[in-house]
Amino acid sequence: MNNLPSRVKIVDVGPRDGLQNEKQPVPAAVKIELVHRLQAAGLKEIEVTSYVSPKWVPQMADNHAVMQGVRRQPGVRYSVLTPNLKGFEAALADKPDEIVVFGAASEAFSQKNINCSIAESIERFAPVVQAAKAAGIAVRGAMSCTVGCPYEGDVPPSRVDYLAGLMKGIGVEHVGVADTIGVGTPKKVQAAIEATLKHFHIDQVSGHFHDTYGQAVANTLAALEMGVWHHDTSVAGLGGCPYAKGATGNVATEDVVYLLHGMGIETGIDLDALIDAGTYISEQLGRPTNSRVARALLAKRQG
Numbered sequence: 542m543n544n545l546p547s548r549v550k551i552v553d554v555g556p557r558d559g560l561q562n563e564k565q566p567v568p569a570a571v572k573i574e575l576v577h578r579l580q581a582a583g584l585k586e587i588e589v590t591s592y593v594s595p596k597w598v599p600q601m602a603d604n605h606a607v608m609q610g611v612r613r614q615p616g617v618r619y620s621v622l623t624p625n626l627k628g629f630e631a632a633l634a635d636k637p638d639e640i641v642v643f644g645a646a647s648e649a650f651s652q653k654n655i656n657c658s659i660a661e662s663i664e665r666f667a668p669v670v671q672a673a674k675a676a677g678i679a680v681r682g683a684m685s686c687t688v689g690c691p692y693e694g695d696v697p698p699s700r701v702d703y704l705a706g707l708m709k710g711i712g713v714e715h716v717g718v719a720d721t722i723g724v725g726t727p728k729k730v731q732a733a734i735e736a737t738l739k740h741f742h743i744d745q746v747s748g749h750f751h752d753t754y755g756q757a758v759a760n761t762l763a764a765l766e767m768g769v770w771h772h773d774t775s776v777a778g779l780g781g782c783p784y785a786k787g788a789t790g791n792v793a794t795e796d797v798v799y800l801l802h803g804m805g806i807e808t809g810i811d812l813d814a815l816i817d818a819g820t821y822i823s824e825q826l827g828r829p830t831n832s833r834v835a836r837a838l839l840a841k842r843q844g
């Protein structure tokens with residue numbers, strides 16, 4: 542484990558990735574409170590919402606209310622998803638610190654998720670990236686289905702190489718390697734990261750692992766071993782993508798923080814406060830947390 546980083550930056554994607562697929566409406570006030578609790582727990586990067594079609598993803602239709610309602614803390618970066626210029630222009634009014642364009646390594650997922658081919662998606666993202674840079678807003682690219690696709694099955698690293706190259710070509714500054722449906726295992730995830738590293742420096746790459754097959758903590762460790770020190774995680778393990786049926790949430794932030802602190806790696810996050818944030822949103826959704834660490838530590842608290 543020679544390459545293990547000494548600190549890790551976590552982006553909690555719970556308010557966006559975590560809640561986008563909830564069938565029951567989650568009030569904007571609850572999303573705002575979740576963001577407040579995450580920042581109080583020490584999260585310095587929070588993915589708040591997305592500016593996508595409300596017909597496609599109704600749960601994110603309150604993007605403006607949520608962004609306007611957040612009491613911003615200095616030193617915290619608030620990011621939002623923008624698939625096209627229309628989304629970017631709407632987001633601009635709410636002053637995000639970072640925008641995320643999101644493509645896929647599989648053609649079928651690109652079509653289902655954003656209604657266009659990979660090549661067309663890059664054409665749509667290019668002016669968004671340019672406009673964001675002109676406005677002084679950071680740009681991240683999310684790469685879905687880098688190991689497996691719900692429609693095409695296994696996705697080879699060559700597809701990741703192709704997408705990462707396209708992202709780099711339009712000026713994306715940082716990319717997330719996403720296992721959207723949580724089928725990856727450490728070697729496959731490492732191969733996807735390896736393909737990404739042909740185009741991006743290790744400091745510009747994040748891991749984004751869903752936990753459908755219970756592999757997400759192992760995959761996080763596999764990425765850490767390669768030196769990846771940015772990780773997207775979701776409080777209480779919330780989440781799932783509307784266009785990836787059956788896929789469960791991201792790896793729980795609590796589980797990754799426990800892993801990291803246990804290995805002496807700094808995160809700046811207070812695990813107890815984070816567990817309280819996870820308990821809050823789980824209670825609001827009326828179901829138990831998906832975080833194994835939160836469940837264990839809550840049971841311990843209750844004696």
Ligand SMILES: CC(C)(COP(=O)([O-])OP(=O)([O-])OC[C@H]1O[C@@H](n2cnc3c(N)ncnc32)[C@H](O)[C@@H]1OP(=O)([O-])[O-])[C@@H](O)C(=O)NCCC(=O)NCCSC(=O)C[C@@](C)(O)CC(=O)[O-]
Nearest residue numbers: 592593594597624627628643654655656683685719721782
């Ligand atoms: C991308 C589009 C908009 C293309 O959708 P489209 O239908 O191809 O777009 P269009 O340009 O033809 O417009 C159709 C309608 O959508 C409207 N529209 C067009 N753009 C916007 C916008 N930005 N915001 C609001 N409205 C918009 C537009 O105004 C029009 O409205 P109408 O005239 O019918 O009333 C659509 O496919 C969409 O919204 N998809 C949702 C994608 C999504 O949010 N997926 C989940 C997030 S990705 C994810 O979770 C994966 C990730 C990132 O976490 C990593 C991982 O784990 O893999």
